[in-house]
Amino acid sequence: MTIHGFKLPVLLELHLKTGGYKLTEGEMLRLKALLTGIGSPHPRLWCEDQIVSQHQLWTTDAAEGYLGTESTNYFPGRIDPKRILIIGEADRHDSPIALDYRTDDPRVVYLGDAERHDVWIELATNYGQFLDQLQGCTRSTAIKVDRVAKLSKAFDV
Numbered sequence: 113m114t115i116h117g118f119k120l121p122v123l124l125e126l127h128l129k130t131g132g133y134k135l136t137e138g139e140m141l142r143l144k145a146l147l148t149g150i151g152s153p154h155p156r157l158w159c160e161d162q163i164v165s166q167h168q169l170w171t172t173d174a175a176e177g178y179l180g181t182e183s184t185n186y187f188p189g190r191i192d193p194k195r196i197l198i199i200g201e202a203d204r205h206d207s208p209i210a211l212d213y214r215t216d217d218p219r220v221v222y223l224g225d226a227e228r229h230d231v232w233i234e235l236a237t238n239y240g241q242f243l244d245q246l247q248g249c250t251r252s253t254a255i256k257v258d259r260v261a262k263l264s265k266a267f268d269v
Contacts, residue, residue, distance in 0.1 A: 113128065115164055115167070115197060116164070116167045116197065118197045118211070118213055118218075121217070121238065121239035124199070124211075128160040128163075132157065132158065132159035132160070135155070135156070138248065139247060140155070142246050142247075142248055143246055146245060147202050147203075147224065148224070148233075149186070149223075149225050149226050150202045150203050151203075151225070154202075154203050155201065156200055157199060158200050158201075163199055166198045167197065167198065175193055177206070177230075178208065178230075179191060179193065180223060180229075180230055181229040181231050183227070185226065185227065186224075186226050186227075186231040186232075187233070188212065188219075188221065189231050189232060190231075190232065191212060191221070195212065195213040195214045196212055197213065198210045199211055202222045207223045207224060208222065208223050209235070210223075212232070212234075215238075217237070218238065218239070219235075220234070220235040220236040220238070220239060220241075220242040221233060221234050221235060
């Protein structure tokens with residue numbers, strides 16, 4: 113599945129095909145703990161329709177305020193709006209959670225506040241690792257690959 117020209121990670125595609133990823137209470141607490149650049153996090157991950165509609169941000173004048181700031185302390189700091197897909201929000205206001213497609217396997221990042229500047233901060237090196245962090249586990253690659261293969265077959269991905 114692609115959205116706005118971006119090939120989605122298989123696990124995200126599976127989540128969207130089944131109505132989106134609903135965070136459990138434990139996952140919500142772990143995600144809030146990861147969002148260190150947010151004063152009062154209220155995160156949520158979006159369904160496919162929200163992902164599609166929120167991408168229009170990059171075509172507005174407001175986009176400039178979401179690019180972030182170069183930083184030596186926070187990676188990646190600034191993003192390329194042509195290589196980003198917003199998949200959720202870290203709080204109720206202006207802090208997107210997104211996939212950054214500047215890497216082969218898109219990393220998960222969010223816009224946070226650090227050193228009095230808006231910076232994009234990496235949450236995970238990819239969507240699978242992001243889910244592992246939310247679930248509080250470190251599953252082996254073999255288990256992940258097997259699970260993805262079974263789910264892909266079941267949903268014809």
